Amino acid sequence: MNLETTSNLAVAKPGAFERVIAGLITHAGEGALDRLMWASGATVLHAEPPLRWFWERFQFSPEMREREGLPEITEEIKRKILGLNYLRMHGLDVEALAKSIEGDEFAVKRAKGKPEPYATTYSKGFAE
Numbered sequence: 682m683n684l685e686t687t688s689n690l691a692v693a694k695p696g697a698f699e700r701v702i703a704g705l706i707t708h709a710g711e712g713a714l715d716r717l718m719w720a721s722g723a724t725v726l727h728a729e730p731p732l733r734w735f736w737e738r739f740q741f742s743p744e745m746r747e748r749e750g751l752p753e754i755t756e757e758i759k760r761k762i763l764g765l766n767y768l769r770m771h772g773l774d775v776e777a778l779a780k781s782i783e784g785d786e787f788a789v790k791r792a793k794g795k796p797e798p799y800a801t802t803y804s805k806g807f808a809e
Contacts, residue, residue: 682713685720691731699741707749717762727798
């Protein structure tokens with residue numbers, strides 16, 4: 682299950698995001714947590730705010746957990762949703778992949794720090 686459109690709710694309507702994820706788990710069982718994959722597609726919002734919100738703040742409310750019998754959303758579960766589920770489903774090894782990209786062009790750019798929003802896009806300078 683890919684959260685491409687649903688991830689936009691994380692910032693815009695966090696309560697709706699919580700209800701969607703709770704509904705998936707309620708109907709599919711906790712095994713859904715091993716099949717969820719974060720995606721943004723950057724279709725409506727910049728990808729970072731929903732991702733940051735999910736990582737830093739997403740939890741089921743105590744009321745939702747009790748009412749629906751939901752698990753606690755741990756850092757381990759978030760890591761699965763944010764990439765480990767995808768890697769596992771495709772038979773990819775995280776350590777081997779990390780080693781294969783050491784020092785690549787993106788690692789070099791990351792080492793220079795995070796660029797300003799939209800500084801690397803074709804529209805640079807148009808939105809100022």
